[in-house]
Every structure is written in structure tokens, then in C-alpha cells.
Amino acid sequence: MTGEISTAVLRHNPLNAVTASVERVTYADGRTAVRKELRAPTDTTGPWAASRDPRHWNYWRREVEVYRDEVLRADLRDAGLLLPQADVEKQANGAVLLMEDIDGTPGTQFGLVEHAAVARACGRWQARTGADRSWTSRGFIRDYSTTRDAPWHLLTDDAAWEQPIIQETWPGELRDAWTHLVAHRDDLLDLVAGLPRARCHLDFWVSNVIRRPTGELAVFDWSFMGDGALGEDIGNYIPDAVFDLFWPAEQMPELADTCVSNYLDGLYEAGWRGDADQVRLAVMASGVKYAWLLPGLLSRASDATHSAYHRAVDTQQLFHQRGQAFLFIANWCAEALTQVRR
Secondary structure: OOOEEEEEEEOOOOOOEEEEEEEEEEEEOOOOEEEEEOOOOOOOOOOOOOEEEOOOOOOOOOHHHHHHHHHHHHHHHHHEOOOOOEEEEEOOEEEEEEEEOOOOOEEOOOOOHHHHHHHHHHHHHHOOOOOOOOOOOHHHHHHHHHHOHHHHHHHOOHHHOOOOHHHHOOOHHHHHHHHHHEEEEEHHHHHHOOEEEEOOOOOHHHEEEEEOOOOEEEOOOOOOEEEEEOOOHHHHEEEEEEEHHOOOOEEEEHHHHHHHHHHHHHHHHHOOOOOOOOHHHHHHHHHHHHHHHHHHHOOOOOOOOOEEEOEOOHHHHHHHHHHHHHHHHHHHHHHHHHHHOO
């Protein structure tokens, strides 16, 4: 395309060293496209460092491979999911994806009906085992979650838990519940690793989904795609919607029930005949991914301002919503451990 007349920066994670920019480009004839610039690794240190290892969770070229994979595109289409079309432009130090700009309702505005449709389609896709690819990630949940920077010592720091905003907004039982989760982090990671496997998106959440007026569900940001537990994507979809204030924590149980039941329905529709209890275990135990998030938030409790998914938000609301979500996840993980030990 030529005749570019304007660009607008789209919200994305600026911490990830792979992503140089994400913009909506408008052309003189009124057409639009989404341009995502990917950077090759220069510094391989830090929690968001890019990698040249095709099996690493943050392999810098993975999205290039995804958008070129017509078999994957067809598999997703058969399940009711749309992989946007994209042209790839090579650069000396990276690549640029020029993707079709999907118009519709963003997942951040979904109600239960739309969330149900996404979960069901995800189930239909993951019911079918696709061919392995040399560029899909391995060991995502362990490698990602154990490389986050976190002040773990604050979990036993009375002063941290006595900060006013924590006292006002977090459930009284959360401290013990989260301490239990962290103490059993390796057990939970081992549990997830041992459950039935699937091709997973691994960043499956509301900001990466758009529903067209025709009902088609487009899914974006395939940077982490790879091996995961069957149900792991749903275990990510539910908490992330609440953590970033796109779904109320008070309705988290309803969202969870809707997504899990529809995901299982999608699996069954596509011919899967596995153990539903193992899928539920994966959904619950995958909450261990967020073990680092609570101590990180404790360390920032006295900050003057706060943000959720890179936008400023009300501090009281953020801590209240995340506090409720943390307890929900801690209870999920405890239930998963209890079920395994029966």
C-alpha cells in the first residue's frame, strides 16, 4: 500500500523487547492496516528479553511464522477463529508485519455471550492436534512465570501488608492463601506440565480478540504460541480480563463457569473424548502463572499513580479488583492441589 497519511499508536506491551511498535496506519484512499514492527535480539538479558531460540517463549520471529502458516490459518478457520492476513517485510534488524485491520467489537467490551463464543471456538481448535512446528514454544508457563522480577520477601513483611490501601481493599485471608500458592509453585507447575497437551495461544485474553459484526472471532498477538496444557489458555483468559479491569471481579465466578463450560462444549463438538476433570485442573492450576504479580503490586502500593495494561486507572478500584481476583486464583490453585492428592 502507498499513500500513508497518518498513524496512531495502539496499546501494547512496550516492555517486550520483541515489539518495537504497533500502529494503525491510515492511507489516502481511506483504507487502514495495523503495522507491527518486530525487533531481533540485541540484549538477551531481562525478563522481557527477545530470543533467537525458536523454542523460547519470546522468540522474536514467531509471529512471522504464524502469519505465514496456512495450515494453522485453516485449522483456526474451521474452529470459528480468524487469523488476520498479514504481509511481511524483512528489515536488517527485524521484520514488519502489515496486518489487515479488523473492525468489530473488541474483547475488552465483551459480555458473557461473546466470552462464551470465544471459549467454545478455542475448544474446537484445541480439540484437534496439529502438526508440530520448529518455531513453537516449549515450557512457556514455567519459563515465563519464574523469570518475572518479584520482591518475594514482601509476602512475609508485616509492614507491606499493613499499608492502608492493602488493609482497605484486600481480603483478610489473601495473605495466607497466596503464601500457600507460592510455597507450592513448583508442584503447580509440575501439575500443569503433566496434563494433556494442546497447541496454545499462550496470551489468550480479551485484548487479543475482536468479534466482527458477522460473528467471526479474530485472534491477534501470537508471539508466545506453543505447547501448553489443554485448558491453559482459558486459565489465562479469565484472570487477565479482571486484572486489567475489563471484567468485574465480583462476576469472576460467572465468567469462569461460562468459559470453562463452553470450552468443554467446544472440545466435545470437535470430537474430543478426554477427561474433563483434567481440563478443569489445567484451568485452575495455570493460575500459578501469576505468583509473581501479587508481591509486585505490594511493592507499589504506596505509589501515587497506578496503571492497568499501560493506562492510568483509579488506585482504589485497581487494588480492590485485583485483590478479589488474587483470592479467586489462590483458591483455584489450592483446589487443584487438593484434587490431585485425593
